[in-house]
Amino acid sequence: MTDLLSLIKETGAYRAVEGDKKRGMLSHAYLLITADGANLDNYLKIFSKLIACKDGCACGDCRACRLIDEGVYPDVYRFPKDGEAITAEEVNLLIEESYIKPIEGDKKIFVLSHAENMNLAAQNKLLKTLEEPPKGVHILLGTTSEFPLLPTVKSRVKKIEIPAFTPEKLFNALKDDYPDEQKLKQAIACGDGTVGGVVSLYGDEKLSLVEDLVMDVLVNMQSSKDVLDYSIKISSNCQDITDFITVLKLTLRDLLVLTEGRETEVFNKSKISALKNAQNFCTGSIVYALEHAAEAEKRKKFNANQTMLLEWLLFKILEGKYKWRKL
Ligand SMILES: [Zn+2]
Known part of the structure; x- marks a missing residue:
């Protein structure tokens, strides 16, 4: 227990x-x-x-x-x-x-x-x-x-x-019951600082599903025509887009350190090969996406319309991708 x-x-x-x-x-x-x-x-x-x-x-x-x-x-x-x-x-x-x-x-x-x-x-x-x-x-x-x-x-x-409990406290309290260390750390990083939140992320397949969605967006979303499709896909899989935004931020952070050649600092090691597929991103576009993810998180707290907010964020990710496109 x-x-x-x-x-x-x-x-x-x-x-x-x-x-x-x-x-x-x-x-x-x-x-x-x-x-x-x-x-x-x-x-x-x-x-x-x-x-x-x-x-x-x-x-x-x-x-x-x-x-x-x-x-x-x-x-x-x-x-x-x-x-x-x-x-x-x-x-x-x-x-x-x-x-x-x-x-x-x-x-x-x-x-x-x-x-x-x-x-x-x-x-x-x-x-x-x-x-x-x-x-x-x-x-x-x-x-x-x-x-x-x-x-x-x-x-x-x-x-x-x-x-909200600190990641260290949550990890120490939960590590015996939830032995997959990588999975637990990931659940804590994506959770809301509560025991219940971490356990629910660790327990079901929701987290890996959201991770896959984020990766899909970063690797495969190519044009503004795709935005609506991805918005529907994300909305139908995430009741609350906060989960999507949180995982997006963590993944972008990993992508950033990987882009800068600091592979050892990647948090979610199991996603390294997948991250390497997101090649169209450079430092500028990742930082741009990170800034807008943070802004979306803030607007979400003020009860912005979920669908509109999600579409706005996806457009911003695309915009950044092409703004700093590698020549
Ligand atoms: Zn007593």
């Missing part, structure tokens, strides 16, 4: 809650924010343990920690019970339950997962409990985005954030 606890223990989020506990000042409500939707529940479990553990930390060995791991600790309540979104009815249950004393310890923990899916009625119902919960009650909200939450909810909780 991937050692998520070691990763989390090094975050400011963990240290903040640990510090609160040491000072006997645990907040009655925390909002845990992470971009890693796939591991949100795992992270919430770690923080539940940290709060409930008899020890100062999420020791993993005491009765509370073990039962939380198994999902059967009687003083931890998880919502939604089933389904994707916590309903107003469930919040009613939570409120009723919050007045009943804990069974094992002195704390009762309510874990609200994927709070971003809660509708306004459910959020509104929760407000009073968030403001004045019964003694010993701690509410742990977990979300992948804080934007769908009401400002009145956010103002009543202590915000703790899991940041």
